[in-house]
Amino acid sequence: MMNKKKTIIPLMFLFLLFFFTGEAVRAQNEPVVTVCIVNGRSEVVLSSTAGLKVIIDEKGYSISAQEQLSFGTSKNKVIWEEKKLVSSVFRVTTQGKGFILVNDRPYRGSLTLKSVNGNLTVINHLYLDDYIRGTIKKEINPHWPEEAVKAQIVTARTYAVKNLARHRDQGYDFCASSHCQVYGGVSAEDPITNKLIDTIKGLILIYQGQPAGVCFHSESGGYTDSAQNVWGRSVSYLVSVESPWESDSPNAQWELEISSEELNRSLQKAGFIQGTxxxxQAQPNSGSHRVRELLIQTTLKRYRIPASKVREALGYDRLPSTFFQLTPITKTIIQSRPTPMPKATPLPSPLISDNSCHDDEDPGYREMLDKDWNLDDILTFLSLREQERQKSNLGQTNQTSPSNSKEELKEKEVHNIYNNPKTNYRTNTVYLFKGKGYGHGVGLSQWGARGMAMKGYSYQEILFHYFPGCEIKKARFK
Known part of the structure; x- marks a missing residue:
């Protein structure tokens, strides 16, 4: 028995030495990142199969395995309910190898609990690649071709390295939502992606010696777009490239009908337009297959709205991408109704600017502009404007003013539906969007990567295609 004990003790010592040495080496080569996993809750429950250690001001409390701890808030303090202890910050770790369960969801690493504006915030501290493990399955199907999954892993790791401390002002590196990368902890991991993460450990995309500012999307529709077109910023490796491997993607072709009422309501709610x-009209990007902006004429003024903002207002799932053609479909035709010749009054400004019209000549005219509009109001208003135009032009109809700038719409383009009192006024219009792809279209196309992998391309070739000019190297941390 004595000999067995002597043998067990050295083996246990060697195991602990190997474990802690390995962790120390890992800490030198891989940074610890912080992710906000709970924000705005009033209470959380913690537990662990390995037992927990709660640290308050350097003092530690050991908690047995499976025992549950409840934490809440009071003003700007966190309350440990079972111990009736109050502190501005609690640090929680495991006592051995295991996960911490936060409301029954497992997480690697350790936690910090603090109160922000009277609400509980929980921050997860863990190694970079452990963070990546909890994101990949949320972004790509682990059962896709291996090289496509590897390409996503390198892209996700590059994004994380480039965007460390993105939420520094809030006291952590990343949030757990799509604003950063969707992170779900251990329950979002997959054995396949975990293995692949280890096989390409530490690899990221580099451009001119620095981590590349990469991005990715679901489907490109056949062509990716440039950062210049989408965000107005030129990036050498975020340019439009062909992506012909996506013919079987879910949104390879799509059609969507949106009523003028829905479009009006969504853009008004977002604060982008006033009036009806x-x-x-859709304006394409220069040298691109996508729409740059929508030119929208309302009863009050005209607007130029980036297509990406229109997509945001309607909902990303509602309008899958900005790769579309727009066609108006008039469902109902109503004849404009002639009215008696009114007193000549000035036209409201058709420009985007907030220049107001001179309404001192006819106070009633201003009342029309300020009131809530219905269909009869619109028809009457348009007829009044046309009569005024006729009188001001000495009876000559269909006269338009030239644009003062190439960037502005021509009068004819925005007024051609009511230049003549006998023309039809379109209402209940439905706009047909015929498009391709899903997402902003910049950087790596996930379905494109899948298609390339199925054709035999390696993850390196996939990444070099979607990020031309970049290199793949090991990340270095200070």
Whole structure:
């Protein structure tokens, strides 16, 4: 028995030495990141199969395995309910190898609990690649071709390295939502992706010696877009490239009908327009297959709205991408109704600017502009404007003013539906969007990567195609 004990003790010592040495080496080569996993809750419950250690001001409390701890808030303090202890910050770790369960969801690493504006915030501290493990399955199907999954892993790791301390002002590196990368802890991991993460450990995309500012999306529709077109910033490796491997993607072709009422309501709610929409035109990007902006004429003024903002207002799932063609479909035609010749009054400014019209000539005219509009109001208003135009032009109809700038719409383009009292005024218009792809279209196309992998391309070739000019190297941390 004595000999067995002597043998066990050295083996246990060697195991602990190997474990802690390995952790020390890992800490030198891989940074610890912080992720906000709970924000705005009033209470959380913690537990662990390995037991927990709660640290308050350097003092530690050991908690047995499976025992549950409840934490809440009071003003700007965190309350440990079982111990009736109050502190501004609690640090929680495991006593051995295991996970911490936060409301029954397991997480690697350790936690910090603090109160922010009277609500509980829980921050997860863990190694970079452990963070990546909890994101990949949320972004790509682990059962896709291996090289496509590897390409996503390198892209995700590069994004994390480049964007460390993105939420520094809030006291952590990343949030757990799509604003950063969707992170779900251990329950979001997969054995396949965990293994692949280890096989390409530490690899990121580099451009001119620095981590590349990469991004990715679901489907490109056949062509990716440039950062210049989408965000107005030129990036050498975020340019438009062909992506012909996506013909079987879910959104390879899509059609969507959106009523003028829905478009009007969504853009008004987002604060992008005032008045009622009477005309919409799509303006393509220069040298791109996507729409740059929508030119929208309402009853009050005209607007130029980036297509990405229109997609945001309607909902990303509602309008899958900005790769579309727009066609108005008039469902109902109503004849404009002639009215007696009114007193000549000035036209409201059709420009985007907030220049107001001179309404001192006819106070009633201003009342019309300020009131809530219905269909009869619109028809009457348009007829009044046309009569005024006729009188001011000495009876000559269909006269338009030239644009003062190439960037502005021509009068004819925005007024052609009501230049003549006998023309039809379109209402209940439905706009047909015929498009391709899903997402902003910049950087790595996930379905494109899948298609390339199925054709035999390696993850390196996939990444070099979607990020031309970049290199793949080991990340270095100070």
């Amino acid at each position: 929409i009477v005309d919409v």
